[in-house]
Amino acid sequence: MSAKLPPHLTTKMNGPPKFEVGLKPIAIENWLFPDDQNHWLEGKGKLLSLKTDDVYASLGDTEEIQAELAQLVCAAANQEITNGEPLLIGASRLVSDDLIIMDKRDGVWTLVAATLCAPTFFNAQYAIGKSLSLLHDPIPSGDFDLSGRIARVFDNFAPDMVLERFNWTVQWCDERYTPNGAKLREAAQNAQLNEAPNMLYERVERQTIRKLPKTGAVVFTIRIRLSKLSDLLQNKDEYIAFENAWKNAPQNVREYKKWATLERHVTHLLEIMR
Ligand code: HEM
Secondary structure, three states: OHHHOOHHHOOHHHOOOOOOOOOEEEOHHHOOOOOOOHHHHHHHHHHHHHOHHHHEEEOOOOHHHHHHHHHHHHHHHOOOOOOOOOHHHHHHOOOOOEEEEEEEEOOEEEEEEEEOOOOEOOOHHHHOOOEHHHHOOOOOOOOOOHHHHHHHHHHHOOOOOEEEEEEEEEEEOOOOOEOOHHHHHHHHHOOOHHHHHHHEEEEEEEEEEEEOOOOOOEEEEEEEEEEEHHHHOOOHHHHHHHHHHHHHOOHHHHHHHOHHHHHHHHHHHHHHHO
């Protein structure tokens, strides 16, 4: 099971990335803990306090769902929420994960509330109120009906079950709060080759979903792990898996992830670490 593997080995060992559902059940006790990224809690807390409107959004009628989710998070964290802010924000302070609530509105799974402090190139104000298919619109998955499949998972899965999936990309620098990927790509394009060992990071997303038994809403969690690529590549297995995944990723995946902007630095790093 993935929880036993070091975080950076959980994704690429299965080969190059592809667009797939890829959800696997995990033990309910491992939903949010152990929280291997809890060093992010301080930075995340600052964002929640100082940039609240950038990192939190909610439709008007989500108090009951927020309360149900907060109860589960507090139980998992063995902590309480004592201040008077929205419960989703309070719950979000207890875990490194971003917390996203999907609810079925007019028959459509819709993002009704979220904290997004470590978003992989989108933000809470963009996402609020969007359906699963609008959120996944930018993904060139062809005939594969990704959003339809996710909706069927949401419809049918039982409370007390937690599903987990991973995805990963490479990014320039170790920022977690990245609502906009263009700035990072521009920095990479202006950088010298010898900056590659210090500036290239692997960004892994660990995502989970869980259904809330009372309200029937679905909680989607996202935890970001950033690892310096040059550190990872010192491990021979990691080097082989990464090189294979990077070089053999399908063209539509490479384009979607905009890897061309990092190509010369990644190629350089692979060469000097071979
Ligand atoms: C658990 C069910 C879900 C599955 C299987 C899934 C699948 C995917 C896949 C395959 C991608 C392309 C990158 C990757 O490989 O991850 C993606 C991207 C994305 N997903 Fe999901 N997703 C799920 C749930 C959600 C939910 C609930 C949200 C709500 C925020 C969401 C928001 C996004 C966004 C914003 C992107 C990036 C789109 C872009 O590039 O602009 N996903 N998802």
